[in-house]
Amino acid sequence: MPAPPPQEIHQTYSLLLSMLPLTPTHKAHLLSPRRGLTEEQIVRFGFKSTPPTFLCRSYAERLRRQGCTLQGVPGFYTDNAGRWTINFGSRTAGILLPAVGMDGLICGMQIRLDTPLRRRDDPPGKSGAKYIWLSSVGRPHGVTSGSPLHFVGEPFAKTVYVTEGLLKADIAHCLTGRSFVAVAGVNSLNGLESALRCMAQNGTKLVVEAYDMDKLENEYVASAAEKVQQIAHAAGLQSTSLVWNTAYKGIDDWQLALRQEEAKEKAA
Secondary structure (H helix, E strand, C coil): CCCCCHHHHHHHHHHHHHHCCCCHHHHHHHHCCCCCCCHHHHHHHCCEECCCHHHHHHHHHHHHHCCCCCCCCCCEEECCCCCEEECCCHHHCEEEEEEECCCCCEEEEEEEEEEEECCCCCCCCCCCEEEEECCCCCCCCCCCCCCCCEEECCCCCCEEEEEECHHHHHHHHHHHCCEEEEECCCCCCCCHHHHHHHHHHHCCCEEEECCCHHHHCCHHHHHHHHHHHHHHHHCCCEEEECCCCCCCCCHHHHHHHHHHHHHHHHHC
């Protein structure tokens, strides 16, 4: 069964997001000094809370009745009774983060988990996964999410930043006004070259690799960061690497700290 057209996937996800609430706890997290988002930005990005499992069937049924496509949309599948439902659960509860393509259409959904997910074979010292994709792979009529790229900003920007993490890119965009491509993991680079080629045709000249500062000491991250620059060159673009004060791990943390420092100075 071929995947539904992008517009149909976008319509299903958009309508689902319009039905879901954002819990006070999740809203407080996004508004907190650690994240620095405004209420308007939270609404604009469409962040919502995952629903409890017992409501999933009714949400799927409401979407179906409104003419939305469910088959082939990651996260949707049929249960033992043959009824459509959504793959949300208590272990994977958290904040829903829409992944948006350069065309402005939602192409996937990531969950920022309330409780990091540890796998059985994880070594004792390893912290669990903080982010997972909404997927229904392995379920009846379910499909994999893949690992789509997320884009935020101006598609015709001369300079585009590449970082890891959807929420990080959204926050960094709000703080800097720059255009960002977010990959889900440092080595989740499928589709990056074709996206950058498309941007080059739109007028982009420079790609700035903006992975976390652990790239200075972690060979795995350093190698992945180097790969971003190689892909940029393959797409016919110039590239550079961005570094900042190592007291701040991500570009969002760094920019947020700068913004808070400025606010303190103005208040003094």
